[in-house]
Amino acid sequence: MTQDATFEDGTAKPLRLVAMDIEDLQVLSALCQDSVFPATEMQWHRGKQRFGILLNRFRWEEIPKADRGKRTPERVQCVLAVENVQRVASQGVTQGDVDTILSLMSVTFDPDESGGGAVLLTLAGDGAIRLSVSELEVALREVTRPYAAVSGKVPDHKE
Template identity: 65%
Template sequence: MSENDARFEDGREAPLDLGAWDPDDLSVLSALAQDAVFPASEMSWRAGERRFALLLNRFRWEDRGRERHEPERVQSLLVVENVLRVASQGIDRHDGDLILSLLSVTFEPGEDGTGHVLLTLAGDGAIRLAVEALELRLRDVTRPYVAPSRKVPDHGA
């Protein structure tokens, strides 16, 4: 084996492309999206398409190589389908420079598969999406990059 040969340690995990159609799927997606940050300007609701999307700078919780390199983030799209209404609390939607931090994504079931997707943000902010059915996708759209803080998010004990 020469020094230029690929090693297992050099391998990267594949980009995420996950869907969530039930609460169990959503708990996995939520854990992977926890601590993602995004500017308020990167929220988009297309009422005619019944789609809400966020372009997130997601911390790579799934990265098993953190002991070999600095913590990483990656840009990811979080897309919620079947959206009927969008409401927010604690967010100044006119402040395009406002940076938001995603804490969790949960589902509050209603009748016959309907319900609300709740995006809980740091600082008491929230986005509530009335949905006809639970359908989300989290997809990485860039290569990973070193987290600007060079630290793993810490929620304390």
């Protein structure tokens, strides 16, 4: 008798996702929830029409609700890249401040009639970044191995 393979039998590979529609973006947004990053780790390359952030993503997929408190919480560094960016606007964000740490809550898309729209990065504490795009294309790519979360805690939204 053979036994089914389990997820643990596979070799872990870095996550690489691209969202080209709203449904894909919902998955990407869920993975990015509670990512943290210094304000200095955002960059807009106007000529390349690309906006990028180096995130420290919380690995929610590694801690099911039943196992919270039993497993060491992990983070992994990722690049979140938004393509086709025409304009960037922000609210409640102090750019370039090395002491400011931001927390990403969600990534959403507000389409317009032309096929473009706005990618909205909602931050904890009423901050937001609005990226006007000619078409939706958002990528998330892990660039380091997972590491134990410095805080040792799972993010809590009750506070």
